[in-house]
Amino acid sequence: MTSSIWRYPDGFWPNFLGLGYTFLGYFFGIFMLLQESIFWNIGGVLLVSHPLIYSAFFIHELMHTNVFRSRRLNSKFVVLLSWLNGACYARAADLRHKHIRHHLDRADVITFDFKKFLRDRPNVQKLVTLLEWAYIPAVEFMMRAYIIVSVFITSSRSVRRVEIILMLITRVCFLYVLALLSLKAVFLYGLSYLIFIHAMRFIDAYQHTYEAYVIEGYGEAPGIENRDQDYEYRNTYSNLVSRRYPLLNLLTLNFVYHNAHHAKTRAPWYELPELHQKLYGEENSQVTPMRTLFSNFHRYRVERVMSPDYMAPAKGPGSPKDFIGAVGVSFLTAV
Numbered sequence: 575m576t577s578s579i580w581r582y583p584d585g586f587w588p589n590f591l592g593l594g595y596t597f598l599g600y601f602f603g604i605f606m607l608l609q610e611s612i613f614w615n616i617g618g619v620l621l622v623s624h625p626l627i628y629s630a631f632f633i634h635e636l637m638h639t640n641v642f643r644s645r646r647l648n649s650k651f652v653v654l655l656s657w658l659n660g661a662c663y664a665r666a667a668d669l670r671h672k673h674i675r676h677h678l679d680r681a682d683v684i685t686f687d688f689k690k691f692l693r694d695r696p697n698v699q700k701l702v703t704l705l706e707w708a709y710i711p712a713v714e715f716m717m718r719a720y721i722i723v724s725v726f727i728t729s730s731r732s733v734r735r736v737e738i739i740l741m742l743i744t745r746v747c748f749l750y751v752l753a754l755l756s757l758k759a760v761f762l763y764g765l766s767y768l769i770f771i772h773a774m775r776f777i778d779a780y781q782h783t784y785e786a787y788v789i790e791g792y793g794e795a796p797g798i799e800n801r802d803q804d805y806e807y808r809n810t811y812s813n814l815v816s817r818r819y820p821l822l823n824l825l826t827l828n829f830v831y832h833n834a835h836h837a838k839t840r841a842p843w844y845e846l847p848e849l850h851q852k853l854y855g856e857e858n859s860q861v862t863p864m865r866t867l868f869s870n871f872h873r874y875r876v877e878r879v880m881s882p883d884y885m886a887p888a889k890g891p892g893s894p895k896d897f898i899g900a901v902g903v904s905f906l907t908a909v
Contacts, residue, residue: 581643581842588844589641592827593651596632599625600658603766604752607759615762622766624825627773629655630906631827631843637670637905640842659770661906662741663721665734671792672908677839679795680806682786682903686720688713689880699880707876711771717907724909730791731909774906779899780867781832783809783884786903810836811887812850812861820847833860862887862894874898 580586599621606618633655635641636648652666661669675683692699705712725731725738753760787795812833816822823830831846834853841849854860874881878901887894 579642579644579647581640585641585842585844588842592628592843593632593641596625596628596655596658600629604759604763607762607766608756615758619762619766619769622763623769623773626659626766626770627825628827629658630661630770630774631829633659633661633669634673634829634905635827635843637666637673638839640840656906657741657744659906660718660745660767662745663718663738664907664909668909669905672789673905675789675794676905677836679787679798680784680801680809681795682782682784682900683789683795683908684786684903685788685790685909686717686724686902686907687788688716688720688902691716692880703876703879706879709772709875711768711775713879713902714771714775714904714907717902717904721907721909774904775901776867776871777813777826777830778904779871779878779901780813780862780887780897781811781830782900782903783811783886786900806836807833807860809886810860812858813864813867814861815864817856817861817863823847830864833858862897866894867897867899870894870897870899 580589603618603621603623603625606614606621609615609618632641633652636652636655639645639648641651642648649666649670652669653662656662656664656666656669672683672685675681692702702712702716722738722742725734749760749763752763785795789795810833812831814823814830815825828843828846829835831850834841834846834850837853838849850858878898881898883898884900885896885898887897
């Protein structure tokens with residue numbers, strides 16, 4: 575009977591365990607943040623941040639209807655998980671639409687042109703550049719802030735004002751209660767959230783060399799006819815945590831098998847390693863192991879903000895030294 579709610583018959587245990595870890599790990603991690611012991615606190619920071627990462631990748635699975643049969647149930651879980659990670663200010667339907675457009679248009683489809691916003695405001699650009707240099711993900715916070723502010727400055731979104739205000743109240747109340755229990759826990763929670771943001775943006779930065787299009791509402795990116803499946807494959811990369819130890823890729827819910835995901839979007843997360851092996855075998859020029867990208871993430875952390883091009887990674891062994899990467903293209907910040 576329980577298997578009937580799942581999108582695939584073999585999805586019960588993987589999704590039950592994965593979602594269970596996401597929710598239980600998050601709340602037990604907060605419990606650890608509230609303890610006096612520094613060792614509990616360090617464990618709590620890591621335990622909160624990783625379920626936050628899982629919450630994002632499960633949202634991705636839910637948007638593709640790869641978890642539950644019912645689209646409504648998938649959407650309800652998107653709402654629950656997005657509350658955990660702060661993506662709750664965007665509607666589940668909007669997040670899903672923009673992400674599906676990313677697949678159909680073979681483009682990075684965004685709503686807020688933050689680069690134009692910064693070019694028009696040099697002083698703000700200097701501040702954002704300084705924050706990014708200091709490893710504070712200012713662009714990601716700008717994208718999240720835009721979702722909230724847009725309902726007050728864009729007439730077409732004004733109907734969501736009450737919804738956004740109520741969501742803000744619930745988030746503030748959560749932090750207020752946490753502060754009543756322990757101000758230290760609030761600081762540590764903020765650290766966990768920063769780890770989560772950095773992990774997500776690091777993974778997102780090196781999965782595509784698509785063109786980015788600013789699309790309002792439910793429009794589509796222009797020039798779709800020029801972007802075929804070969805273009806999709808050549809501009810998609812699988813930034814595996816490890817080739818040698820595939821189980822380590824579960825740290826990202828197998829999201830790093832990105833070429834396999836784009837080749838078959840209805841393949842659930844737990845089938846992606848096998849699908850990747852079947853499609854590409856051991857040798858695949860589109861695999862860019864994470865260990866080769868850490869230095870890029872550091873080196874281009876400022877240049878990436880305003881760069882007009884992600885730059886394609888050089889082919890062959892060694893570090894893809896010219897791969898600047900993307901920023902501000904998270905599927906959690908599209909409306």
